[in-house]
Amino acid sequence: MASQLLNSGLLLGIVGGGALILYNSLFTVEAGHRAIMYNKISGINNEKFYSEGTHFKLFYFDRPIRYDVRTKPRVLTSLTGTKDL
Numbered sequence: 803m804a805s806q807l808l809n810s811g812l813l814l815g816i817v818g819g820g821a822l823i824l825y826n827s828l829f830t831v832e833a834g835h836r837a838i839m840y841n842k843i844s845g846i847n848n849e850k851f852y853s854e855g856t857h858f859k860l861f862y863f864d865r866p867i868r869y870d871v872r873t874k875p876r877v878l879t880s881l882t883g884t885k886d887l
Contacts, residue, residue, distance in 0.1 A: 827861045834872040840865045 831837045837852040842863050852866065859866060 823861050827858055828856055829859055829866045830856050831866070831868060834870065835868050836871050837866040837868045840867055 829837070831852050831854045833854050835854065837857075838846060838848070839850060839852070839859065840846050841860075842865075846867075857866075
């Protein structure tokens with residue numbers, strides 16, 4: 803009886819740990835954003851950009867750096883006398 807409880811607890815721990823690692827190995831890039839990957843061993847990989855969507859990363863070693871690429875409106879003032887210039 804005790805060995806059966808130990809086996810079921812061990813199986814539950816392995817499945818739970820695997821699910822936790824899989825959950826932490828996914829990251830999402832929102833719309834209007836891009837991401838680059840920072841690796842704790844090799845640093846930033848400037849050649850690989852991640853567009854919007856769900857992507858995989860290495861658990862513990864990779865960390866995505868997200869940044870905004872949406873255009874922002876600007877107001878420019880001009881010293882001309884009319885508004886058509």
